Amino acid sequence: MMGPAHSLSGAAAWLGVGAAAAAAGHAMPWPVILVGALICAGAALAPDLDHKAATISRAFGPVSRGLCEIVDKLSYAAYKGTRKQGDPRRSGGHRTLTHTWLWAVLIGAGSSAVAILGGRWGVLAILFVHMVLAIEGLLWRAARGSSSDILVWLLAATSAWILAGVLDKPGNGSNWLFTEQHQYLWLGLPVVLGALVHDIGDALTVSGCPILWPIPLGRKRWYPIGPPKVMRFRAGSWVELKVLMPAFILLGGVGCAAALNVI
Secondary structure, eight states: OOHHHHHHHHHHHHHHHHHHHHHTTOOOOHHHHHHHHHHHHHHTTGGGGGOTTSHHHHHTTHHHHHHHHHHHHHHHHHHHHHOOTTSOOOSSOTTSGGGSHHHHHHHHHHHHHHHHHSHHHHHHHHHHHHHHHHHHHHTHHHHOSGGGHHHHHHHHHHHHHHHHHHHHSTTSSTTTTSOGGGTTGGGHHHHHHHHHHHHHHHHTBTTOBOTTTTSOBTTBSSOOBOSOGGGOBOTTSHIIIIIIHHHHHHHHHHHHHHHTTOO
């Protein structure tokens, strides 16, 4: 899928989690609903860091472009080093290592560690990175073009500072789901969810997605998981733009209302 659909699906997924948490008696404070949805929307773009034309690879200028090259080479090396006889030969690392459940879990755990060990500055770093990506994904028409990069960074930095301050206030969710000694541990959850939602979205497209790596399936370790080919679509097709994106918006709205106990 394309960036906007990935971001919308990420936000909708977290709002769905909020609805489920409310039904289970662990309702999220409204700042957790908001921050989690934005982080998940941003994290849903992150697996494409292995592709130089992806939104995340352009979002932070030379820093993200350089990181993209490193991740692409690392992903390709992982593919070559672990492929089985049935896995095809390929020349790049796109849709390999960063599109797996293991990568999602590691990135989420790393985010939680940064939030806990880095204190306020760690939380601000996580928020800033994901705010940039969320803006790029959800407001893609306004954020297009290199001339808008600085404005996006400023908006993301301001939003991160404000949201971090809101979360710090008692009762606003810094320790949601965990104890007072584990403040912001939950920040890794929307990161994991966003990455997995991205992978599921890509699995619906023609190429499929090797979500289960390194678990082998038959003669392949990088098996492209997906529905029957007749149910798949091409990225950017009318199915994505006219069906899935409106559905994500609708589901997100319903999930938000349920998470806030409006319905």
